[in-house]
Amino acid sequence: MSHELVIGCVGKPSAGKSSFLNAATDSNAKVGNYPFTTIEPNYGITYYPTECPCKRFDKISVCSPRYGRCEQGTRFIPVKMLDVAGLVPGASEGLGLGNQFLDDLRSAHVLLHVVDVSGTTNEKGEETTGYDPINDIQWLKDEIHQWIYNNLWKRWGNIIRKQKATKVQADSILHKKLSGYGTRLFVVKEALERIDLKEPISLDGWDQDQLHKFVDSFLDVRFPTVLVLNKVDQSASDQNISRICSRYPDYAMIPTSALAECFLKKMRQQGYIQYKEGDDNFYTSDTVSTLKVCDEKVKGRLDKLQDLVLFRYGGTGVQLAIKTAVELKKFIPVYPVKNLKTLSCSIKGGDVLRDCMLVSKGTQVREFAGMLHPDLEKYYLYAEGINGQRLGESDEIQENNNIIKYTTAALESVGKDKDKDDDK
Ligand SMILES: Nc1nc2c(ncn2[C@@H]2O[C@H](COP(=O)(O)OP(=O)(O)OP(=O)(O)O)[C@@H](O)[C@H]2O)c(=O)[nH]1
Structure with missing residues (x-):
């Protein structure tokens, strides 16, 4: 897999x-x-x-x-x-x-x-x-x-x-x-x-x-x-959600309205509203003058959606459902960098925090090197975390050691040669 x-x-x-x-x-x-x-x-x-x-x-x-x-x-x-x-x-x-x-x-x-x-x-x-x-x-x-x-x-x-x-x-x-x-x-x-x-x-x-x-x-x-729990904008949904919550108190569940999210994204694309996925509100031309003015029909639909979904549930729930899924499976973002001070991902500098991967719980430091590139695991010498502390190759990657710099045998010798040159 x-x-x-x-x-x-x-x-x-x-x-x-x-x-x-x-x-x-x-x-x-x-x-x-x-x-x-x-x-x-x-x-x-x-x-x-x-x-x-x-x-x-x-x-x-x-x-x-x-x-x-x-x-x-x-x-x-x-x-x-x-x-x-x-x-x-x-x-x-x-x-x-x-x-x-x-x-x-x-x-x-x-x-x-x-x-x-x-x-x-x-x-x-x-x-x-x-x-x-x-x-x-x-x-x-x-x-x-x-x-x-x-x-x-x-x-x-x-x-x-x-x-x-x-x-x-x-x-x-x-x-x-x-x-x-x-x-x-x-x-x-x-x-x-x-x-x-x-x-x-x-x-x-x-x-x-x-x-x-x-x-x-x-x-x-x-x-x-x-x-x-989709279609929360419908009238019987409230009651059904309460019953589902009491029947399955230990389940992860998020009330959503996929239709509301699709509509908000469409209105945003057409320039009628300012909206950020996950937010519990949006802005129209009433507050942002650069937006197009909504006609009565669109305004009515937006008002209803605001009442039934955004105010009642704190958002459409779509983005929250994705977040909940990733966290339920305990995937962790990992940021491999080349420089722990600048957080740059390239040797010449720049590309700050360019790379990020989600890895499953239990992924080890050296194993992750292999996911980035087989040679990185093969020639692995050591890995360092954010304060320069050494990480064990079988340490599990967690939120507190998820910015990692790898040094390989090949790079180390390149580094040594360079030091020698600098000493001359
Ligand atoms: N009121 C309301 N209707 C929704 C919502 N989400 C989807 N619908 C409607 O439900 C109907 C079915 O939606 P689909 O997204 O096609 O459902 P599906 O599960 O993909 O269906 P299949 O393709 O048959 O598997 C459509 O008429 C949608 O507009 C929602 O959040 N609220």
Whole structure:
């Protein structure tokens, strides 16, 4: 699985997935304006907003991201977003696009489940009234669960025989069987730890209930999910949101109106409003004289949107949903630099904080060097953090050591030669 963070967007038909993708992604993203090697047709580019170190180090005016952008110390880091289309109940049994949908999921690290909380579409996405969106939350979980469970249960006899014959630990065997889901060993270990089994774990004693428990736990770790409670601008949404919150108090969930965000972006593009993604307000020609004057119809729509969405929920929620997804999966921005004082990314100076990558929790200092360039890992000599302190090569990268300068064996000798020259 690639180390590039991928957010998968799932949901039943008509929940508002396409609208959410339009609202969250940058359709104007120019080729070369993002770091990804390939952008397949059902991928889009969205941005994770986070505080840029340029703010802390008083370098806002010289900060120069190569990808994404930095606005007054808020860094917008490009992230891939995948449209996992075609999910209907029964997908794990092959209905709808069936396993095609489920296969697409493999490349996602974290999911956004777009739920229509207005209750105006049934489980197939057909128009109705008074539908209970709680059904959709459970149903999607069940589909993914069933897909993984069925694949394991089919081979359970073999799995047990293999463990008996080879005496290999349960986590390694399960990891092999689950590696097709883009799973690393620590994910399986964590899933097993969460269900509190005594070591050594013998899979022989597992019945179907035990396997279901494990699959549940595995899903929580492998596919953390943010519920995107969409269509909050509709009248029944408030009540449905309250019920969902009390039913699932531990879930990450964000109320959104994808339609409102799309409309605000369109009005901004046409020069009627000034609006920044994530804000709880916008400006019209009443306060900014350079903006075009809105006609009554547009003004009415904007007023309504302001009342029902921005004032009530503090924003359209679209950007917050992306932020929540990245943070739920605990991805961390890392800034490799060539000079720890100037934060420059090139030897000759300039390009301040040019590079930034999001890496998963647990990524180590030397491992990250390899992500930047294989030679950087191969000829790795040492790494330094912001105050010049040495970082251990197996130290985990965290928020407090995420500005890193690498020195390689080759560079070191170049540096020594240069020192000799300087001494002459
Ligand atoms: N009121 C309201 N309507 C919305 C919102 N988001 C989407 N819709 C509407 O819901 C309908 C379905 O939206 P889509 O974005 O096409 O939904 P989808 O999930 O992509 O549907 P499929 O393509 O069938 O999978 C459209 O009429 C949208 O305008 C929202 O936030 N509020």
